[in-house]
Amino acid sequence: VCTSHDAGPLVAVLASGRGSNFESLARAFDDGEIPGRIVCLVTDRAEAGARLVAERHGIPSYVLPWEGRRAFEAELLALLRRLEVEYVLLAGFMRLLGPTVVDAFEGRILNIHPSLLPAFPGLEPQARALAAGATESGCTVHFVDRGMDTGPIVAQRRVPVLPGDTVETLAARILAEEHRCYPEAVRLVLSGRVRLRGETVWCGPDGFEVRA
Ligand code: GAR
Numbered sequence: 001v002c003t004s005h006d007a008g009p010l011v012a013v014l015a016s017g018r019g020s021n022f023e024s025l026a027r028a029f030d031d032g033e034i035p036g037r038i039v040c041l042v043t044d045r046a047e048a049g050a051r052l053v054a055e056r057h058g059i060p061s062y063v064l065p066w067e068g069r070r071a072f073e074a075e076l077l078a079l080l081r082r083l084e085v086e087y088v089l090l091a092g093f094m095r096l097l098g099p100t101v102v103d104a105f106e107g108r109i110l111n112i113h114p115s116l117l118p119a120f121p122g123l124e125p126q127a128r129a130l131a132a133g134a135t136e137s138g139c140t141v142h143f144v145d146r147g148m149d150t151g152p153i154v155a156q157r158r159v160p161v162l163p164g165d166t167v168e169t170l171a172a173r174i175l176a177e178e179h180r181c182y183p184e185a186v187r188l189v190l191s192g193r194v195r196l197r198g199e200t201v202w203c204g205p206d207g208f209e210v211r212a
């Protein structure tokens with residue numbers, strides 16, 4: 001039996017869509033780059049492509065249809081407790097989680113977002129970066145707090161916005177960086193090298209403040 005003591009922490013991934021970030025995480029866990037084990041995928045959409053990724057990696061997936069936040073969060077928390085999940089990774093999970101979940105996993109819940117936060121939180125960040133005439137964009141991994149894409153930042157990667165970019169070309173350039181950034185940030189947090197203290201991200205055993 002694999003427990004959190006011999007194999008690192010037990011992890012849940014939450015995703016609503018295609019699941020390419022989930023895929024990059026699952027590979028990094030499979031290759032031993034990140035300590036721990038993904039014990040479940042949770043999705044709010046039965047048709048999410050992420051479920052196929054879960055199947056390929058032998059990870060059980062759970063569909064919890066969104067019928068309001070209270071019901072979703074109660075079911076989610078019960079599932080996470082039953083599976084003894086210690087860390088939650090949001091990978092294209094397109095719902096805002098409330099305090100019951102966020103507070104229960106404080107310092108142990110991460111999200112990735114396709115912009116250089118705090119710029120362009122929320123929906124369609126790539127289109128909004130283009131419309132604003134930004135000359136660079138990128139992705140951000142952050143601890144989740146009660147806000148929308150607002151928590152303390154662990155890592156960012158930058159890409160240029162190029163002349164002639166469309167939403168699709170920019171999103172693809174950012175996505176390639178997401179697939180590098182998220183596994184690396186998760187490795188730092190799950191190995192204990194980076195952690196949240198209050199509202200500050202700390203690095204190393206004695207700690208210095210991370211300024212992303
Ligand atoms: C990714 O670009 C991720 O950063 C974004 O959704 C996409 C999911 O793609 N997340 C957010 O916008 C969260 N606010 P994927 O399903 O292929 O990983």
